[in-house]
Amino acid sequence: MLALLTDEQRMLRDVVRGAAAEMGLSSADLAGADRGRGWAELSAIGVPGLRLRGATGAPAASGVEVMIAAEELGSRLVPLPYLGAAILPVELLALAGAPARVVGPLADGSTRASVLLSADLGTFAARPDEGGFGWDCADAGFALGLVPAAAGWTLARYGVTEVEPLEAADLTRTVAGIAVGERLEEYPLDQDGVDRWLALALTAASADIVGAMRGALAGAVDYSKDRVQFGVPVGSFQAVQHMCAEALVRVEGAASTVKYAAWGVDELAVPEALLAARTGKAYASAAARDVLETVMQVYGGIGQTWEHLAHVYLRRAMLSAQVLGDERHQLAEISHARLGGR
Template identity: 30%
Template sequence: MDFDLSDEQMLLKETAERWASDRYGSLEQLIVARKAPGGFPERGWAELAELGLLGLPFAESDGGFGGGPVEMQVVMEALGRSMAPEPYFANIVLGGTALRLAGDDAQRAAILPGLIVGSARLAFAHGEVQARYDLNDVATTAEAVDGGFRLNGSKAMVLNADVATMLVVSARTAGKRRDEKGISLFLVPSSAAGVAIEPYATQDEGRAADIVLTDVFVPQDAMLGRDGEALPIIQRVADGAVAALAAEAVGLMETLHALTVEYLKARQQFGVSIGSFQTLQHKAVDMLVAVEQARSMALYAAMMVDAEDAEERSAALSAVKVQINRSARLVGQTAVQLHGGIGMTMEYIGAHHFRRLAMIELMFGDTAFHQRRIVRAGGLLTER
């Protein structure tokens, strides 16, 4: 099987990496960018639109560029390598995937043009405090009323919700809190009456928010997809998120490994570079092996993320997340050990990579959660 990128994909990779490196090639540039309103510079977002990256995963018929999982992997890896703070993951990967999969022609025509040029932004408001990683655990309700629905409930840890113009909100139109049936998706303007957004900084210097919905009215045409049948769409959004995070983590780990090797070459002890010590060389090799294991699973994620068989796809993406989490922990912790005290100081860029990897380990399911999913699925290899 040929895993080499095509000429067009190589050009995309070079473009994304050059943009990310020019904008965020140093910790100083990154700190300045994070201090901007919303946690990122508007000019950076406009540049992503100009490069066509905001329209990458959307169909050409919708004004996008028709990119697939491999193209998204290339971009997410480049953004991860430089820790670009723009809300690409929240806006394009999460919210954009929900709209792309569940939106009808009219909904896509109304929202995607603004999304592609950067004037509109989406946030995927699904997680709730009591649910942890269970996607079917939804307590927010959507009551049918004359002309539409009235939403009540709360959402937790909604990424970049404070800069979103529109929220993709999951709410229960039927059934009990943990029923798989009865969940629907709605497009809710972030400025709608009754929507309260409480933003805060995350541990990796990103942005998230808790959202409270109090008697929020939306018209009938605000529903994305079929009434009560949103869980398969939500699962596909989550699977796509795991694939994107895998690619981002590879970029982060690659950079952190390079920083560590450079430090080992430069740091002197007993009159020689500590990189000459065999034990530390072995540690650096362990990091490289973990990076390459993660890279192979990120490629596997790109292969499986659009698989039609939901059970096969979910089991595959769970296996991806398990290995990504393990590699992220090994690479991050080993980098800190080899750097010594400086590896944990926020004045050093490597510590920021470590924090982001620690966050990725917990996003959309930790290692134990995904191991349980693989076991319930009977493993990756099943009899046909």
């Protein structure tokens, strides 16, 4: 048993961290921001293609690398659709054995796609032939839907005919209603494949939340060291220190469950991998609101303003918490996994 990142994983973390520092947000005013900035660099690092299958059928990188990238980019609020429009559709297509001509352009960043979800983003769209909703789906060139089949599922690929963005809370990601045309292709996918995808997708969303909590808390702690009131830094007050310490405990508790889930994506049997992913998602989603509210509180008045990033972190993490089921949903699934129908 050893729960430490490898040297290669630490190197990836440092590379993505460096990139994230450059392409992350510095203000909540996104109107003038170049949303496309950094996509080429992210693609060059290989982030969209992390789950591309090689000649042996093994993914280029494990769930742990996906977690690392999602945490680092999340911690800087990078407003690029590497999860919803790249890593997650690549994984779904790869699990269904889609050909390189479809997966390749997604993995190298030249095309984007979206998985069709329900209106609350909590599960797959029930009737994807009629469209659905996309999370983190900016510039999706095609869409993927799951249709029940005689044995398992059919993964259908559709052209996108219309995109109607929602005014969703997260200012850094696109959430949209997606209308689709005819099915372009179909690939069979069994329940294990769907569950494997869920394990990765839940873990990626959870890692995004962990990253957002880490980035936001680090900023608030730094601020508390500089902000002087009553002649001393506010971070010297025990009330402030204990809030930050409690937040740290929640963040690290979340990070440890998500790390295990990330490892489990490729290493655990399907039911255990999914249970681990739901555990991480439940824990991180529950922590998100508390931790990010603490962050806003530590910043005081300035942390309540539109210009400040504190609410951008909160918005992003809370929306990620909804993706494929929030805390309540995951707890119900965990309960079912442990107690069955009793």
